[in-house]
Amino acid sequence: MLRRLSLAVAVAATTGFVWAAQPASNAAPLPSKTDLISVYKDAVDNNADLAAAQADYLARKEVVPQARSGLLPQINAGGSLGNTRTSLDEPDATLNRNSELVQATLSQPLFRADRWFQLKAAENISEQAQLEFSATQQRLILQTAETYFGVLRAEDNLAASKAEEAAFKRQLDQANERFDVGLSDKTDVLESQAGYDTARANRIVAEQAVEDAFQALVTLTNREYSSIEGILHSLPVVVPTPNDAKAWVDTSVQQNIALQASNYAVNAAEETLRQRKAGHLPTVDAVVQYQKGDNDALGFTNSGIPGQPTYGKWVDQTSIGVQLNVPIYSGGLTSSQVRESYQRLSQSEQLRESQRRQVVQDARNQHRAVNTDVETVKARRQAIISNQSSLEATEIGYQVGTRNIVDVLDAQRQLYSAVRDYNNSRYDYILDNLRLKQTAGTLSPADLQALSRYLKADYNPDKDFLPPDLAKAAEKQLESNSKTRTQQ
Template identity: 80%
Template sequence: MLRRLSLAAAVAAATGVAWAAQPTPLPTKTDLISVYKEAVDNNADLAAAQADYLARKEVVPQARAGLLPQLGAGARVGDTRIAFDERPATVKRNSQVVQATLSQPLFRADRWFQWQAAKETSDQARLEFSATQQDLILRSAETYFTVLRAQDNLATSKAEEAAFKRQLDQANERFDVGLSDKTDVLEAQASYDTARANRLIAEQRVDDAFQALVTLTNRDYSAIEGMRHTLPVVPPAPNDAKAWVDTAVQQNLRLLASNYAVNAAEETLRQRKAGHLPTLDAVAQYQKGDNDALGFANSAANPLVHYGKYVDERSIGLELNIPIYSGGLTSSQVRESYQRLNQSEQSREGQRRQVVQDTRNLHRAVNTDVEQVQARRQAIISNQSSLEATEIGYQVGTRNIVDVLNAQRQLYAAVRDYNNSRYDYILDTLRLKQAAGTLSPADLEALSAYLKQDYDPDKDFLPPDLAKAAAEQLQSRPRQQY
């Protein structure tokens, strides 16, 4: 009996069930939102970025502290012994002093600009952390759909291996009855061996993809929900590259962070220039201690002035400091700040150009993906028809087995390309939104609406209508005998 090969037959053989059979109930699977939430709670990179942000925020109160009152207190205890050479006498003095000093900056331009720079740096850190959070949204989706892509490719590889196995069996049957030579068997065997090797690689990639989920979330997953083929594949809205670029220039988080970096550099330059300006502080001081320690020693030469053992001293005043020359330090710091400002401006411009480029490229990529999905879907139908025609030609002797094997490879390549184009569309759409600064968890929620809990890659890697049509063709096709 001569068995024709088809996509439906290969899938049935690969899964070990008939198309008409009911799907086996699968365990509860993890969805995209759950993976993202686990990543938010457990991802090490996000935790490190949060710690960095919280640490960088502290520059603001640290810089503000230089403008606030400074209060300090202290004490000193001394034991002084004085020996006189001219006469055999020694004077011993014990001193005890407590003191407190309060100072309030009145004019500190450098500290003021340092505070302004710190606020800009804090805002920069906030936006960079927000960008890292946005990166995690995209990374969660990329890791999730990498698993689905790997599973669909594995399912395709299984079906391809099954198809080549059937082709090998048929070649052996034809050889046994003298309808073909040994070359056909060897060609079929080589194709089958290659398909088997490809299936083993595909299995490894599935394991690698699941391991990436573990790295992302610190949690093991046995199964995840798959993407339905009914996901709308539509151009970006609005389908205007300039509109997306304008949005990206205004909202891209890393570009906005670079604006704050420039602002911080400008304030730092002002701070360095202020190093040439005078400073003015109000200072109040209180001291209490024995009279000798505070310099109020009783003198025998003036018995009319006598200090008690303890003396209180209070003072309040202004301290003016005028910098005249510091060895060229301040001038050097100003020159350095000019270059740092230039550096930050050039970095911002480079970031802006990259954002514009990425946005335009991703906008084109999404539109290309839309056309690719439609074209790849049609390619499956065309290659299936081509395979059937080639098989018929092989049966009547107008085509050889190499033609059949090549047609099979093209069919399964079309299936892989179709599924890859679907996932490319999903991820490129998310990347476009990230470039525009609009990506949020809501985008993952929208995708989750099209996830299928009972998704079985071995059956669902094909669109349902194509799978059904292939199954109907298989059932209606008469078996030929030779």
């Protein structure tokens, strides 16, 4: 009977080896697997970048009360103690004067245009900071998905590498058997040995990739994970809704968080320019001052004539007034600050335009990518079926002498390359969908929750890295091809 090598057999052999390594009885239960939402919660609680972004936001929002303080009353209190020693021309004539003074001053700005515009600029800066923090929160959602599915991608690729190694090992064993009975020459054995060694090396590299992917999870969340839940093959692979690039572009231009933040940056630059221009305007403050001290400290005599002090007398003094300050010349400082603000405003406007163009590009590219991913996943599935049928047919041809060992090895490589391409296309579809939503400003934890419904708690990469229906589909296609050849 002719041996038919199939991917299903390879997978079964690989998983059989894995389960054989487990205790047959009294086995300890497998540790529970961590799901996507749990990883995201750990990231929110422990991610250093998010904590830094939150601290930056809380610090930057303080510009509002700081700017508002310039429009509110200012109250100061103080006091002084002094001693003045005066030596006269007469012999041994020395006068000592001690002065004591306490005072309080209340100042209320009445007209401060520069401080008003400074407050408006600060409010826009605070809004910008809040939006940038929201953008960081969105990036964490995407980063969590990228890291989580990066682990699953690495595990599926490792499973494919294990199955490939097992298939090449069986091919090597078969080549040795055929050589022992004289059905093939030593070349077949050497070719099979080279194929097996390469597959083994690929499996070792894939194992490292899995470890690296788990380490990325640790960096993201500061938590150790032994295993995570895998994604079901039943996850719908559908085009985006609406499937209209212009609609996604319009939504992105209106709702993209980074673009909204750049709008507030422009507003803040405009208010800062107004603030600098207001440096040419006069300022008006209401001032109330209370002083209490000896008349020496205040410089009054009993007659009220300054400069003729009488010692030992205490005086209370209250003054109320309005102070007008008209800036005339400050060495060119105000004019220079105005010119600087013009350039800062131009810079912020150009950065906003650059951000807008990037958002438009990203929305179009990512919409196109999702549609491409949908078709690619379908094509990759069919490629696995076709390559599996090709491998089985090539193996049959090798058994009857119409194909050589090189053909079989090449067919095996193409099959497992198709397997990896299929798995990669699945994860590309998931992540491109999330990237499209991030660009549109609609990405939220609810998107991770929707994905979590398709997670499989008992996911075993060695068994589940391929849809269960592919082996049957390959057999049907092989039978169909056989009937076609017979009819021809």
